[in-house]
Amino acid sequence: MNTRIKNIVVLGGGTAGWMSAALLKKVLGGSVNITLVESDEIATVGVGEATIPPIQHVNRVLGINEAEFLRETNATMKLAIKFENWYRQGQGYFHTFSSPGQSSAFCQFHHYWLRAKRAGLGKDLWDYDLNYLALSAGKFAKLETRDPRLELPYAYHFDAGLYGAYLRKISQALGVKRIEGKVNHTTINQDTGAVEQLLLASGVAVSGDLFIDCSGFRALLLQQKLGVGFDDWSHWLPCDRAVAVPSERLAQTRPYTRAIAHHSGWQWQIPLQHRQGNGLVYSSRFSSDEQATQTLLQNLECQPVADPRVIHFRTGRARQQWHKNVIGVGLASGFLEPLESTSIHLVQSAIVRLLKYFPHTGIQADVVKQYNQESRIEYEQVRDFLILHYKLNRREDSEFWQQMARISIPESLQHKIDVFAAQGVLVRERNDIFAESSWLQLLLGQGVEPRDHHPLAGAMDEAQLANFMQQTEQLKREPITAMHFHDDFLQRFDQA
Structure with a gap:
């Protein structure tokens, strides 16, 4: 495909979509036109509210004032993750960002x-x-x-919804065009197999040379339209659901995330300035949605401020995160549970990698192959780091943990x-x-x-x-x- 890349279309908003749009426009400037298509009727998942230190690189590239960023996203500082009950019940340790x-x-x-x-x-x-x-x-x-x-390396806890809105404001100030609407149909070039156009329910047609699929778990372009296939890693990481609920804020805000192992999964606690983010990641083979919700509510530190919601997911990655003229970013490219706060980082690294290999004069097969190889290795490295938490447990209180200790790695x-x-x-x-x-x-x-x-x-x-x-x-x-x-x-x- 030797078409010069001038028009980029980002499908989907949220953190993935607006971070993609902001970084691409900030770095590439007037050499590209960027249009983001999203629908207010489609909610984002928004469970990834904890980050790792490289998020600061993105903020610096975008020229973000840190004090303003903290205010806009109700952010707090993060120095570590505390893992509780992962090795044995009653025992804990920290994964800090320092040495x-x-x-x-x-x-x-x-x-x-x-x-x-x-x-x-x-x-x-x-x-x-x-x-x-x-x-x-x-x-x-x-x-x-x-x-x-x-040195005191740090990251942030923030409200992912507010962060997405903040990035949207930055993106639009840079010149990104936003179109409201749902995609009804996608036009494919019969000769090349590339995506040519998104046809919206409103009748608007959005054409592009390069498409960034940030449509979440649906992976509307990468999976549904181009059918790239999916590597399922649930035999290593069998948790397939999460229940999430916000609660009132703590009296004293901890500068770290808590990851607390329970009977058939683990609970996150993420402190923000205005509230606390809570959730329970679990395996539906070992716990019903009702049991998981009850476990979470019984282990909140403060009163909930909304109803719990259950999220279904499948652990793994798209076999090709760049196929034809479509690059999957965020949940459209794959999913790994937020145990080590890597979800937003994987969005960031996907776009940084695209900028590294950006196809100004046309998409080249060897470049796509290299991008996909680096993406695969990155996902596998994170996957293996997560597997270790489960594999090395010595808990004897449930069949879930005993099975995790026996898995082949x-x-x-x-x-x-x-x-x-x-x-x-x-x-x-x-x-x-x-x-x-x-x-x-x-x-x-x-x-x-x-x-x-x-x-x-x-x-x-x-x-x-x-x-x-x-x-x-x-x-x-x-x-x-x-x-x-x-x-x-x-x-x-x-x-x-």
């Missing part, structure tokens, strides 16, 4: 920590993690430092577990969105403790090691005193 301790050139900090722990000289790994120390004190600050040991994932268990070496693949510190916290939190440590960790005598651990903890604790409490920070930053 514990300080590493030497050839030996990562956790090797020193392992040796210190076995010698009775060290504390919990997270006692050497600045993000953990800050959230434990309920504090937050935007630290300006050139010392990587004192991809060989590449088992290899990562085995290498870490043997010598504490973290195997991280190229372009993995999860850092080595993320794999470390997950593996340790889920009970995998290495049998050996790096030989360099044995170079110190015990007195030197004890002093090193003490100084590291002291260094990490120093910034905490000067930080504001999380709610105070939000108020002060809003008024700055």
Whole structure:
């Protein structure tokens, strides 16, 4: 297809549609025309209200003022996710965005920590993690430092509906055209198989050279019209439903997300400025919708402010996220449960990848193949990270958790577990969105403790090691005193 790309049509609004439109228009400017088609009658799913740090890159590219963004989306700061009852009931651990301790050139900090722990000289790994120390004190600050040991990486919790509306305002200010309406028919070019036109119920026809399918689970163009097929991953991740309900806000806003394992799934708690987002992800094989709803309502921290709603989904991905002249973004490209807050990031990375390979002078098969390969690898890496949470559980209270512990996992994932268990070496693949510190916290939190440590960790005598651990903890604790409490920070930053 050697048609020059001038007119881009985005089908669907919400976070996926408006983020796609905003980024494409901001970067490509006047070289393209962008039209977004959406219907106010079609509700967005909107359960993804927690993010990971790369969301800041998108905001910076769009020229978003952070204080304004926090106000517009009722956002709070996020330093970590707390996993409760995932390994065993009553036990928990954190996945923070920072790295514990300080590493030497050839030996990562956790090797020193392992040796210190076995010698009775060290504390919990997270006692050497600045993000953990800050959230434990309920504090937050935007630290300006050139010392990587004192960085405080953060993301956000926000109202996804408000974020979509905020991106819409930005998009339209950039020149994106919005058309209200439902698609009745899609015209396909008989020679190339490419999408040519969307015919709306109003009679309006919307033509384009490139189409971004943000139509949610329906995947109206990518799946229904082009039939690209779907890789179902429910044998690894069998949860297929979620029930969601907002509740009143907490008196003190936590700077982290909670992921709480229950009988046949897990519950999220996401603190916002005006309310708390709540939901329960579960498997319909082990729980009815009524049971799941009751479980969720019984475990709310505050009174609900709306009726619960049940969402059905299928875990997996489109076999080709770019086919012909259609690119699936967001739920149209696939779905992975929001356990690690990756849903909005996958939207972001899909558009960033499209900008990297943007077909200015026409769509080339080799470029599409490369885009699809990178998309597949990214989805598989996130999938494997999620699988680990379930596979490594040692719960014995329900058949759901026992079955999850028995599942067969991809060989590449088992290899990562085995290498870490043997010598504490973290195997991280190229372009993995999860850092080595993320794999470390997950593996340790889920009970995998290495049998050996790096030989360099044995170079110190015990007195030197004890002093090193003490100084590291002291260094990490120093910034905490000067930080504001999380709610105070939000108020002060809003008024700055």
